[in-house]
Amino acid sequence: MRRLRPSLWLFLLATSGAVAAEHRFPPPEFEAGHKLPITTTPEARALAWQYVDLAVLLGALGLALWLIYRRRSRRGVMWLSIFSLGYFGFYRNGCICAIGTIQNLALGIFDRSYALPLTVLGFFLAPLVVALFGGRAFCAAVCPHGALQDLVLVKPVKVPGWLEHSLGLVPFLFLGAGAAFAATGSAFIICRYDPFVPLFRLSGSMSLIGLGAAFVLVGLFVGRPYCRFLCPYGALLRLAGLVSKWRVRVTPDYCTQCKLCEHACPYGAMREPVAAPTHPEPPARQRRRLAWLLLVLPLAVGGGALVGRQLAPLAARMHPTVALAELYTEHLSSPKKFPPMTPEALSLERAEADPKALLAAAADLRGRFGIASTWFGAWVGLVIVIKLIALSLRPARTDYEPDRGACVACARCFESCPNERVRRGLLPPEALPPRPLPAAPVAMKKA
Amino acid sequence: MNPGPTTPAFSRRQFLRDGLRLSAVAGAAGLAGAMAGRTQAQTTVWQIDPAKCVRCGNCATKCVLEQSAVKCVHAFDICGYCQLCTGYFEPEPNELTTAAENQQCPTAAIKRTFVEDPYYEYEIDENLCIGCAKCVEGCTRFGNGSLYLQIRHDRCLNCNECAIARTCPGDAFRRVPVTHPYLLKTDTH
Numbered sequence: 001m002r003r004l005r006p007s008l009w010l011f012l013l014a015t016s017g018a019v020a021a022e023h024r025f026p027p028p029e030f031e032a033g034h035k036l037p038i039t040t041t042p043e044a045r046a047l048a049w050q051y052v053d054l055a056v057l058l059g060a061l062g063l064a065l066w067l068i069y070r071r072r073s074r075r076g077v078m079w080l081s082i083f084s085l086g087y088f089g090f091y092r093n094g095c096i097c098a099i100g101t102i103q104n105l106a107l108g109i110f111d112r113s114y115a116l117p118l119t120v121l122g123f124f125l126a127p128l129v130v131a132l133f134g135g136r137a138f139c140a141a142v143c144p145h146g147a148l149q150d151l152v153l154v155k156p157v158k159v160p161g162w163l164e165h166s167l168g169l170v171p172f173l174f175l176g177a178g179a180a181f182a183a184t185g186s187a188f189i190i191c192r193y194d195p196f197v198p199l200f201r202l203s204g205s206m207s208l209i210g211l212g213a214a215f216v217l218v219g220l221f222v223g224r225p226y227c228r229f230l231c232p233y234g235a236l237l238r239l240a241g242l243v244s245k246w247r248v249r250v251t252p253d254y255c256t257q258c259k260l261c262e263h264a265c266p267y268g269a270m271r272e273p274v275a276a277p278t279h280p281e282p283p284a285r286q287r288r289r290l291a292w293l294l295l296v297l298p299l300a301v302g303g304g305a306l307v308g309r310q311l312a313p314l315a316a317r318m319h320p321t322v323a324l325a326e327l328y329t330e331h332l333s334s335p336k337k338f339p340p341m342t343p344e345a346l347s348l349e350r351a352e353a354d355p356k357a358l359l360a361a362a363a364d365l366r367g368r369f370g371i372a373s374t375w376f377g378a379w380v381g382l383v384i385v386i387k388l389i390a391l392s393l394r395p396a397r398t399d400y401e402p403d404r405g406a407c408v409a410c411a412r413c414f415e416s417c418p419n420e421r422v423r424r425g426l427l428p429p430e431a432l433p434p435r436p437l438p439a440a441p442v443a444m445k446k447a
Numbered sequence: 448m449n450p451g452p453t454t455p456a457f458s459r460r461q462f463l464r465d466g467l468r469l470s471a472v473a474g475a476a477g478l479a480g481a482m483a484g485r486t487q488a489q490t491t492v493w494q495i496d497p498a499k500c501v502r503c504g505n506c507a508t509k510c511v512l513e514q515s516a517v518k519c520v521h522a523f524d525i526c527g528y529c530q531l532c533t534g535y536f537e538p539e540p541n542e543l544t545t546a547a548e549n550q551q552c553p554t555a556a557i558k559r560t561f562v563e564d565p566y567y568e569y570e571i572d573e574n575l576c577i578g579c580a581k582c583v584e585g586c587t588r589f590g591n592g593s594l595y596l597q598i599r600h601d602r603c604l605n606c607n608e609c610a611i612a613r614t615c616p617g618d619a620f621r622r623v624p625v626t627h628p629y630l631l632k633t634d635t636h
């Protein structure tokens with residue numbers, strides 16, 4: 001009875017339901033005692049290795065701090081970068097990475113059914129906590145994305161200030177968008193549009209590999225384009241760096257105002273001295289400025305929230321369930337014909353099987369998107385106003401200093417400083433211009 | 448050379464910075480504490496729920512790997528060992544032989560061996576299987592449903608967001624604990 005005639009096939013085709021019950025034929029009864037093969041189940045990468053990754057991360061962070069602050073060694077930082085690129089990049093295929101964990105965290109907070117793996121939380125927190133104390137040591141030599149860009153840089157060009165400042169907003173917007181899409185459970189866009197992970201894997205869609213190649217090409221001349229103009233985790237680290245306890249200092253002694261370090265920094269992070277204003281702003285003007293700010297801030301945040309709210313239906317389409325529900329309602333008004341067995345036809349079939357549940361799920365998701373994009377809009381408003389405030393403040397500075405937020409602690413500037421060269425015995429102390437008079441406010445060297 | 452304290456000229460800034468840093472540390476600790484109850488020591492991996500897969504073919508093409516990490520697996524205890532396997536043979540095959548034109552599988556990844564009359568055993572060569580689900584469709588629609596797709600974890604990179612999952616028309620992908628990384632079909636007779 002198991003010897004079906006080929007002609008029976010047609011009969012089967014005609015009679016079988018769409019997804020009928022399986023187990024149509026009885027199991028065989030072998031006379032010779034044939035033993036069934038076993039379906040193999042190769043193990044996934046063992047959990048222990050995840051903890052090894054975390055340990056490597058912590059070790060590399062500690063080593064980076066030591067190399068930056070104690071050894072002040074560019075070469076050491078470079079070797080550690082090469083190691084991190086090899087381990088987190090090519091060996092671990094860029095996954096697990098701290099950049100993507102933002103999304104796991106957002107999903108974990110808003111979706112109760114998703115239990116956040118402990119190692120992922122560790123990957124999110126460790127570089128941030130380190131940055132709160134010692135600046136962006138993670139970016140310096142642990143992040144494989146940063147390491148790759150740092151190592152391919154051949155001839156840095158200076159990015160004009162206006163461009164640097166405006167593109168510098170993008171990471172913050174990407175951070176907000178990435179968190180919003182992850183919180184609604186619709187997509188991990190930070191991972192999806194990551195330009196380097198396809199390179200680490202040496203596979204992926206052509207368009208993504210092309211994007212990665214484009215970033216590498218640009219990165220030959222523009223220092224760390226992804227870090228400065230896209231990386232959402234870098235945005236967080238930048239904020240942490242701004243309030244960090246210790247910071248990268250170029251000179252081990254006093255600043256000779258030679259500007260050499262400014263040329264050494266390929267990332268536009270060096271800030272030149274700013275004289276204290278000779279005529280401090282009169283209090284009336286200061287008050288007026290504060291009043292303005294207090295007015296503009298809520299306006300920008302509220303306006304952003306309103307615009308964000310309008311964008312919710314558009315953003316909601318990123319969620320596969322909402323997209324399917326829309327396809328289904330469209331199909332109801334003007335029937336769509338897809339070739340059978342294509343993903344479109346099959347998903348429409350699924351929609352038709354239980355339209356009520358689908359539409360309800362989509363409605364619920366649209367509600368979540370309404371909230372998420374309102375928050376996102378408010379965030380955009382906040383980011384822009386805070387950027388404007390930051391631009392309007394010009395803190396007095398007597399020496400050349402790296403910007404706390406922008407500095408990725410690559411350690412290139414150290415060797416450029418004549419005072420550092422004296423410390424290393426590469427220059428005789430007499431070669432230096434004299435120490436500035438104590439009358440001038442010396443901001444460096446107290447220890 | 449060590450980062451030293453800043454001069455008194457900056458002390459107001461310094462104070463602000465210390466305060467912000469303290470609150471950031473407190474925030475991080477708070478976050479860790481709040482999430483502690485919702486974290487798990489385990490990690491997850493992606494897997495296909497065979498009951499939801501609708502055999503669309505995306506699994507062959509949408510994986511980030513050149514050779515998809517999704518392969519057909521065979522639940523031998525469900526298989527009927529049919530001579531005319533609807534997963535193996537094209538509809539209306541010329542004859543029941545292993546000639547390529549008779550096979551569903553585009554890469555001839557299924558090995559058909561005679562066991563005893565009238566039983567044949569079907570085994571998947573994973574190095575050839577591209578996860579296209581053609582055989583799965585045939586077996587599920589007309590047979591016992593013993594052929595089905597699974598992500599093979601010796602190949603899968605466990606992407607943070609599986610590239611196939613987001614295009615799956617059956618919504619069949621989900622995260623499963625790494626200790627139980629397969630959603631296997633087993634005999635329910």
Ligand code: SF4
Nearest residue numbers: 139143146227231234
């Ligand atoms: S800015 Fe982002 S990509 Fe660049 S090194 Fe830092 S974490 Fe990595």
Ligand code: SF4
Nearest residue numbers: 500501502503506615
């Ligand atoms: S994408 Fe989904 S429906 Fe399509 S073959 Fe893979 S698991 Fe099945």
Ligand code: SF4
Nearest residue numbers: 552576577579580582
């Ligand atoms: S038909 Fe497709 S899924 Fe089945 S064994 Fe062949 S390649 Fe694999």
Ligand code: SF4
Nearest residue numbers: 510603604606609610
């Ligand atoms: S998680 Fe990545 S490697 Fe694994 S099946 Fe999905 S896309 Fe392929």
